[in-house]
Amino acid sequence: MAADLEAEVQAIDKSLLECSAEEIAVKWLQANDLQKEVYQHLAYYVPKIYCRGPNPAPQREDMLAQHVLLGPMEWYLCGEDPAFGFPKLEQANKPSHLCGHVFKVGEPTYSCRDCAVDPTCVLCMECFLGSIHREHRYRMTTSGGGGFCDCGDTEAWKEGPYCQKHELNASETAEEEDPLVQLPEDMVARAYNIFAIAFKYAVDILTWEKENELPGLEMIEKSDTYYCMLFNDEVHTYEQVIYTLQKAVNCTQKEAVGFATTVDRDGRRSVRYGDFQYCDQAKSVIVRNTSRQTKPLKVQVMHSSIVAHQSFGLKLLTWLGSVIGYSDGLRRILCQVGLQEGPDGENSSLVDKLMLYDSKLWKGARNVYHQLFMSSLLMDLKYKKLFAIRFARNYERLQSDFMKDDHDRELSIADLSIQIFTVPSLARMLITEENLMTTIIKTFMDHLRHRDIQGRFQFERYTALQAFKFRRVQSLILDLKYVLISKPTEWSDDLRHKFLEGFDAFLELLKCMQGMDPITRQVGQHIEMEPEWEAAFTLQMKLTLVISMMQDWCALDEKVLIEAYKKCLAVLMQCHSGFTDGEQPIVLSMCGHSVETIRYCVSQEKVSIHLPVSRLLAGLHVLLSKTEVAYKFPELLPLSELSPPMLIEHPLRCLVLCAQVHAGMWRRNGFSLVNQIYYYHNVKCRREMFDKDIVMLQTGVSMMDPNHFLMIMLSRFELDQIFSTPDYGKRFSTENTNKDVVQQNNTLIEEMLYLVIMIVGERFSPGIGQVNATDEIKREIIHQLSIRPMAHSELVKALPEDENRETGMESVIEEVACFKKPGLTGRGLYELKPECAKNFNLYFYHFSRAEQSKAEEAQRKLKRQNREDTALPPPALPPFCPLFASLVNILQSDVMLCIMGTILQWAVEHNGYAWSEAMLQRVLHLIGMALQEEKHHLENLTEENVVTFSFTQKISRPGEAPNNSPSILAMLETLQNAPHLEVHKDMIRWILKTFNTIKKLRENSSTTPVAETEGNIMEEVKSSRDKDKAERKRKAEIARLRREKIMAQMSEMQRHFINENKELFQQTLEELDTSSSGVHENSPVISDAKLTALGPEQTRVAEHRQVVMCILCQEEQEVKVDSRAMVLAAFIQRSTVLSKNRNKAIPDPEKYDPLFMHPDLSCGTHTGSCGHIMHAHCWQRYFDAVQAKEQRRQQRLRVHTSYDVENGEFLCPLCECLSNTVIPLLPPPRIFSNRLDMSGQPNLAQWIKTVSQQTKALYLLRDEGCASSSGNSEKMDQLQLPEGFRPDFKPKNPYSESIKEMLTTFGTATYKVGLKVHPNEEDPRVPIMCWGSCAYTIQTIERILADDDKLLFGNLPCRQDDCLTSLTRFAAAHWTVSSLSAVQGHFCTLLASLVPNEKNGNVPCILDIDMFHLLVSLVLSFPAIHCQDFSGVSLGTGDLHLFHLVTMAHIIQILLTSSTEENGMDQENANSEEEVAVLTLYKFLCQCTGSALKEISSGWHLWRNLKAGIMPFLRCSALFFHYLNGVPAPSEVQVSGTNQFEHLCSYLSLPNNLTCLFQENSEIMNTLIESWCSNNEVKRYLEGKRHAISYARESNKLIDLPDDYSCLINQASNFSCPKSGGDKSRAPTLCLVCGTMLCSQSYCCQTELEGEDVGACTAHTYTCGSGVGIFLRVRECQVLFLAGKTKGCFYPPPYLDDYGETDQGLRRGNPLHLCKERFKKIQKLWQQHSITEEIGHAQEANQTLSGIDWQHL
């Protein structure tokens, strides 16, 4: 790179370098016509610097531009060397107290929920951390780029507008002084001059449209060099562009990707450079290729000097932005220059010109000038206002441009509205001075042109393009929201006037929505096409907040409210003009009342869900009550003009529509209607839809005779006939009527009753009932939590948000709910406080049907648990406000009583089906409500008022003639004992009790004491009876609970059938185990005294009959050498979990020799198992079936599965655990002749000597075997074969055929996966891989146990225990199916690393060998030699000597690499025996190494180090020999204690003082140590020339994560893509294993891996995790697991908010903190090698996961 740059510099025209900035500036200072001078300079030099070839050379261009072009300007501006001038300016500047930091994409931003004026007010991280808000409730989001920090803006914050840093400046600049005062006068003049010229030049060139000419610049040399410039659009995809470019300009795919990436980023890029024709040709190819379906890509052939000047123009704007950073004075000058009107009058300032040209500019140019606007105009308080005016005046034009533009809104100048309109003072000023509200609404209306004949919006033909435009139009609603978001505290007449003008415009808008999308019930045939409905609802949804805010504004000023009410009413009347036209008035009569209405049937005529004008009026009506305007100025209100029947008509139709839909009458109208009804009630819309319709009905009832209302309502429900005809019900039940119709009518009656309940009961909005806003929100929460305990986010979703995205929940939640913290999974939950249950209303109007029934069930259950009766009576309600007070009379109106009576009558007679229990339940609820009402009236009785509510009296009266029906009360008493109404008994009892209470209240004064005692006696009798009953009930309850529990258990069992079975199988295994060992109980072999795991003194283990069951065929079988093979499902994977060196290059698998494991353990092979056992043949059959099925499936569906059959993967048939092979189950592989007599056995030196002779013999034999196959016996004699050694002996394989086959299968699988090669069972590396996997797996398990501070034995789950047993026994048996000579060869080489011989010179030095791997390989390959040894030396002796030898080598290894620091820690005074011995050994080592070792005099330290260093090895060895030989672990090792080391030594047949080993075997050991130390590598290490691993190796952990998640966001926002030169990465992703940040999911960072393009994460897993990766996607706050190229899943992040919830996708923005336990859990998954398994389970559970292209992440 540096060399390239040098070459480039060489190539630069010398004349450019000779330019002197100072001289040019002097010339300019003297010039008469400065502009001409400067333009000439630019005209000459710019084309010489920019655009000199096909590719941009930014470094060279920047350097030269600074030198030749910008330098002179800086000199001119400063009047001196800018190197001095600028710092001077900076110093003199009194910096602004505004932060103004412009956000990068992905940078964290903070908003204070307590203090921010609106949610758009944000702080940068630095300001936030220095502000008071960090202690408040804040919200954190990531910026989409653009926008700036509002620190220092006093209008943005209710409190604490400054952070610590910006506060310092606040006091000084408080008095608004002109920043120009700070600058010398001549500089002011110069700045004006140069800014004006530079700014104009940039604007002119950027907005220039001619292709061959320049604005005011002569072309010096008109060369024939052109660019073919490709522009960005949002229509074509990346792939299309890349494909087209490859064709059009003949470039490679890589180049095309590069072009496309730049076009996408900067908005344009030249794709060809040359003469005009050459470029034009490319252009036409591109246009031709992309014009087929859509409009073609934009391409332009441009002259190179135009491109050059445009490049410099942008550079100049950036330069202006940085120069004004030196001084607020300069900034003001630039603002003045920019806003100065040009000669052409209106819109001729430079700023106007740019704004109006915005949609024609490419991305890169827009970004540059938007940034300049933000750092200049928006940072200067005076000019911000002037700019705001310009912006508002151009608003309509800018928005229209934006509608036509295809770029995102963030890239449009229109987006600056958020910066301007959200400033309260500016917004207010723009409303009053520029009539902004009206402008926005009118612009909006202009862009929604589709209307029907009545002038209403019509979105019928709703195409994709329209949808696109419609989305753009919606951003105008957002602007309106910004303008309204801060509400005025003072009103001027001007503001009132302009607001009401805006309100008028708004009403016009709503008028176009009133009645839109009308629908008619479809009868007969189903509708053919679902009508368009989404657009209308989107509009409604987007406007919901604005409608609410309009009302909020109105509520603030009485005059405005009165005017708005009048206007709204007038518009509603207009909408309803012709309301009664052409309709026949009809007269309804019932119970002696009659009312006139129109003939209208919802089920037959048009009806619309959209009634925003009616609903706005309802909202304003409530405000009249809430603000008491209705009582203060009744004369100013048009209340007399109100016609209640007109007001209620349309909302009532809408509610009836819902009821009919529910009754199934609109089935043929399709799903669009169902969806509309859903949204009508949904939390996003209901506030300005459903809720307001209820309010409108309440308004209507409060103003009219309730009997009239009810009659109209019955008529709209088409039920009036039923209730006005006395015997209707009876007739229905007897007549042979259509069942469907009966059902329909029943539902309609239920719905109608429900509506009455809502009208009377819903009085929790301030203004309707005497409540405040807190009561309303409390009630919502209580009802949500009545359904079930909920998480914070669920509650938030269920509650409506205001314009500040607040629900008001936090302020009340503590009063109604208790918080329960989450565990390791799940989330924190809020639970309803028991005392709040009494507020539960079964007919709460925001319940969906499902919620209602769940809540009912939950509440009844709760009551049963508390041993209460299960009645759910209506709760006591707050009183209505006076304006609505009269509506309670509906409950005691004649028509209502008639309805109640009729239904009760049906229930009493109950023999027909023309009634339903739901109906009765609602009637009972209504009666309950009426009683509550009456009780409340009586209790709040004052002297003056009389109680007019006399429900109790009315229901005690029997019906009048001619029916002579019994009274309601009498019917209730009858029903109380009706056997068919068991469920409602509690409720009826409650009603009767309340009735009596009221009666008592009424007769209060007349009660006599006698009656009371009588009552008491009665009470007592009753109570004893109650007790009896209660006891019975309690018993029944207990029985029921038990039953429920059993049922629950059963269903649980069914659900977890598999898991249950797992345990079951485990159990049988254990039972068999114990029973079989019981047989051997009396054999005295296992004594508790001393257990030894290996060697001649190994404790004898009883032969264990092991019987297991196949999960597939359920047959039992014993595990024996000669029986059919049983296998365990297993999963083998490569692993880097223990790696101490992640940068190690992956060796070529074909040539790699795995015999010696390097102690950095950089890549191992791990084997895991779910522990499920099958017959080998059952498994084979199962696997074949899976394979066949997969092949069929792939052909048919071409879908990925969670497992890769071609790679041998399958799911365990029982637990669906991912597996890729099976391990055979084997009996213990070694049967020992039990020699108690040690004397015959050789000592270590003798043994080594014998084995060395044997290996030597084998070498010779092999050499001979190669040379000639004859004459063996002769050579043997020469060899002096050691006694009893018979190398010609071929041992017999003891295993059955099927076991042998499985040994090979598993061995080959280990080899294939471990080395990533094709399977080859003949390869001599197969046994090595098997031993290696055994060693590595034991090591990982030892680490997991150590990290958890768990004991070595007795803590492993069964599945791991089984897996290790099988794995170790398998590895020990594998040599029987390998080539004997190959295994013997391995043994010889392995041994040579410790006992050198002349044949194996090329073995690694002891520093480069992992001793545990060496031990396992040696011990497991040794039988291959020992089987030919008939000298009587036992295998156990060999094991013991090998173990001792390796242990000693490890001790030397530890001592050589130990970095013992002799710190001043307390040492015990008396040196122990061990310390003395180890010091002696160390001294000997020093001697051997020629004193290259550090001098250490403290035996205490050495011994401590040695013990710590060797512990993991000893623990691994103990596990290994335990699983190999089956000797149980001594009980001492199974309890924690300080003597673990001693017990381990004893179990492993080692002396406690390890160095004794050396003393005992000094004759041979001294020689060996000398030979080890004389190795060259050891010497190099001791000379400090190389590194070596030291012991004990620490366990690997995942990286440390910060507590505060925003630190990570910040870190990621500073991270730029490593491949595209400083660009911000879109999906920064953190590797949790090594901490590398990656640029994921992006074209720029794709690399090729095994012939496929993969994303950065997948590529990283191959080097960092050998295919497995754990990442944190920082922007999404999501953990990503990857395995291989096709597998992956997302996993919940370890970050939780205060409510115990994660925030995947960072949507909620609550502060997030690290949950250490959850992070540990992820770490554990990694350490246990369960990532792949986890992915498998996730993919099985969620099929869509396997469709994701994981490799591109």
Ligand SMILES: [Zn+2]
């Ligand atoms: Zn800031």
Ligand SMILES: [Zn+2]
């Ligand atoms: Zn600040």
Ligand SMILES: [Zn+2]
């Ligand atoms: Zn705050």
Ligand SMILES: [Zn+2]
């Ligand atoms: Zn079987």
Ligand SMILES: [Zn+2]
């Ligand atoms: Zn399993």
Ligand SMILES: [Zn+2]
């Ligand atoms: Zn990594």
Ligand SMILES: [Zn+2]
């Ligand atoms: Zn990248």
